[in-house]
Amino acid sequence: MISPAELFAPPGRRFSHSRRALLAAALLAAAIGSARAEERVFELAIHSDAPTAEPAVLTARQNDQVVIRLSSDKPLQVHLHGYDLEKDVVPNVVTALRVTVTATGRFPIEIHSKGPAKQRPVAYLEVRPR
Amino acid sequence: MRYDLPLPLGLWIIGAAGVIVLSFLIVAIAVRANASVAAPAQPNRVRWHVDNAVTRPNIRVFAQLFAVAALILIVVAGIIGDQTPTRNLAPTAVWIAWWVGFSYLSALVGNVWSLVNPWAAVFVWCERILSKPRAPRRAKIDWPRSLGVWPAVVLFIVFAWLELVWGGRSIPAQLAWLIVGFSVLTWTGMFIFGHGTWLTHVDPFALAFGVLSKFGPIDIRSEHGVCGTSAADNASDRDGYHGGAGSRWSWKLRPPGTGLLDTENMSLSLSVFVIVMLSTVTFDGVMATPVWQRIESALYVALPALGNSRVAIIDTVGLLVFCVAFMAVYRLFATLIAHACGNRITHDAASRAFVLTLVPIAIAYLVAHYLGYFLIQGQLLIRLVSDPFGFGWNIFGTAHFRPNIGIVGARFMWYTSLIAIVLGHIAAVFLAHVVALRRLNDPHLAIRSQIPMLVLMIAYTMLSLWIIAQPIVE
Numbered sequence: 001m002i003s004p005a006e007l008f009a010p011p012g013r014r015f016s017h018s019r020r021a022l023l024a025a026a027l028l029a030a031a032i033g034s035a036r037a038e039e040r041v042f043e044l045a046i047h048s049d050a051p052t053a054e055p056a057v058l059t060a061r062q063n064d065q066v067v068i069r070l071s072s073d074k075p076l077q078v079h080l081h082g083y084d085l086e087k088d089v090v091p092n093v094v095t096a097l098r099v100t101v102t103a104t105g106r107f108p109i110e111i112h113s114k115g116p117a118k119q120r121p122v123a124y125l126e127v128r129p130r
Numbered sequence: 131m132r133y134d135l136p137l138p139l140g141l142w143i144i145g146a147a148g149v150i151v152l153s154f155l156i157v158a159i160a161v162r163a164n165a166s167v168a169a170p171a172q173p174n175r176v177r178w179h180v181d182n183a184v185t186r187p188n189i190r191v192f193a194q195l196f197a198v199a200a201l202i203l204i205v206v207a208g209i210i211g212d213q214t215p216t217r218n219l220a221p222t223a224v225w226i227a228w229w230v231g232f233s234y235l236s237a238l239v240g241n242v243w244s245l246v247n248p249w250a251a252v253f254v255w256c257e258r259i260l261s262k263p264r265a266p267r268r269a270k271i272d273w274p275r276s277l278g279v280w281p282a283v284v285l286f287i288v289f290a291w292l293e294l295v296w297g298g299r300s301i302p303a304q305l306a307w308l309i310v311g312f313s314v315l316t317w318t319g320m321f322i323f324g325h326g327t328w329l330t331h332v333d334p335f336a337l338a339f340g341v342l343s344k345f346g347p348i349d350i351r352s353e354h355g356v357c358g359t360s361a362a363d364n365a366s367d368r369d370g371y372h373g374g375a376g377s378r379w380s381w382k383l384r385p386p387g388t389g390l391l392d393t394e395n396m397s398l399s400l401s402v403f404v405i406v407m408l409s410t411v412t413f414d415g416v417m418a419t420p421v422w423q424r425i426e427s428a429l430y431v432a433l434p435a436l437g438n439s440r441v442a443i444i445d446t447v448g449l450l451v452f453c454v455a456f457m458a459v460y461r462l463f464a465t466l467i468a469h470a471c472g473n474r475i476t477h478d479a480a481s482r483a484f485v486l487t488l489v490p491i492a493i494a495y496l497v498a499h500y501l502g503y504f505l506i507q508g509q510l511l512i513r514l515v516s517d518p519f520g521f522g523w524n525i526f527g528t529a530h531f532r533p534n535i536g537i538v539g540a541r542f543m544w545y546t547s548l549i550a551i552v553l554g555h556i557a558a559v560f561l562a563h564v565v566a567l568r569r570l571n572d573p574h575l576a577i578r579s580q581i582p583m584l585v586l587m588i589a590y591t592m593l594s595l596w597i598i599a600q601p602i603v604e
Binding site: 127 | 604
């Protein structure tokens with residue numbers, strides 16, 4: 001039997017129910033949202049004497065927050081083409097290159113050194129469309 | 131620097147399947163409709179003379195003055211400007227605006243280059259000023275007919291090497307001195323042989339843009355004949371062929387691609403020129419694939435005796451092998467075509483008749499491969515016109531413009547590439563069929579002759595599709 005108390009439950013309680021639902025929906029939306037635009041962290045260790053045979057491919061989706069943690073055994077400058085970002089890297093310190101990847105494409109990451117020889121990219125950042 | 135994402139597998143399969151299915155569909159339709167296809171002896175041109183509008187002499191002179199000024203600016207910038215490739219006008223203006231830009235203009239509009247060619251313009255102006263009126267200057271030496279367009283074939287291979295292998299291609303000063311050298315060669319050649327002969331037999335760019343422009347919907351002609359290609363071995367066109375400032379030019383609309391049906395004046399050397407063009411364009415793509423990179427690395431390790439310029443040597447050999455392989459394959463298929471139609475035409479005639487029908491596949495590939503590069507790297511020009519020498523100027527206030535790398539997304543590029551490649555293939559198969567019907571005058575023989583051609587075209591299109599499905603490694 002339904003108690004009058006339940007029948008005439010204060011509106012606030014029902015409201016709190018729906019508010020909980022709203023909160024859940026918001027959390028879910030946030031979860032989906034974060035699935036849509038994630039933060040992606042990559043480690044990129046550069047050994048200047050032993051160039052990697054195959055450049056690494058870092059894959060992200062459009063609008064992701066990309067963090068590339070750069071480390072090197074020598075001081076050098078790392079250049080992300082396209083987005084045209086440069087970071088100076090010093091030995092034994094991890095330097096983070098952060099970028100929100102709004103444009104799709106395959107962007108080479110190169111080392112800019114004073115040497116005359118053009119080096120192959122150390123990695124490619126592939127930003128795929130959603 | 132190109133930022134294209136490789137074509138995904140799913141789209142690759144759709145494209146490949148589409149190409150094969152549509153090929154057979156076109157043949158099936160052509161079998162039924164052969165009578166109507168074979169009927170018009172002339173391509174179905176929409177005749178629309180606008181003689182006195184765009185090709186009006188004074189407008190042309192204005193365009194030519196602009197082209198000459200641009201040429202001078204590029205050379206001066208290259209020599210005195212900052213030598214960082216992206217801070218100097220020369221590399222971007224030459225490789226993107228001129229080479230890719232005019233290839234697109236030729237293929238999708240018409241032979242605009244023949245109207246504005248600054249070398250021809252300067253030569254004609256000088257000739258008009260220096261020669262006596264009523265007595266047009268004669269060429270010093272008649273062009274030996276047996277030479278055909280072979281010099282242009284050689285120069286085009288040299289150009290392809292400079293574009294694809296040469297380390298100095300993006301160094302402004304080296305590029306500028308190369309342009310100076312080409313100018314001296316061009317004007318000397320024009321002086322000796324007459325500028326019309328030079329443009330139709332030796333100048334690789336006049337010929338290349340001429341070949342591509344046969345696909346274009348606008349047929350630009352001087353009153354003396356078709357510009358750029360064909361009419362090649364006609365000795366009487368020695369003087370005034372490419373029209374001075376006063377000569378009459380006209381333009382007509384035509385269905386895209388129908389200019390490629392005009393194979394009457396195809397010489398053997400010109401057909402080789404076309405194959406060389408197609409092979410170098412494809413080799414450009416192949417060089418950026420991981421497969422080529424692996425071949426390069428393997429040979430680099432295997433051949434230490436070649437010294438420090440090993441990569442350049444390997445690439446040079448690769449370029450030449452690619453050219454020769456393309457020619458050998460095409461020649462083999464020309465022989466198969468001759469066999470398939472019971473030797474009604476010789477394999478020589480077959481190779482001359484069908485070579486232009488491969489051009490739409492190359493144009494489709496040009497669109498697929500360079501459009502993203504053209505749209506993104508081309509934006510550098512907005513910055514460079516304000517500061518052509520890299521001296522920190524800001525003439526038009528655009529010196530700090532940052533290229534928008536998101537101007538076209540990967541999805542747009544994928545669909546554009548795929549549609550271009552499928553459409554190019556359809557156009558090629560269709561045109562080859564029309565050529566076969568006209569040449570053989572027998573629908574059954576025409577169909578039979580087209581079986582080898584269809585195999586060749588499918589293979590060529592698949593090669594293009596395969597390249598754009600590869601991640602670019604440069």
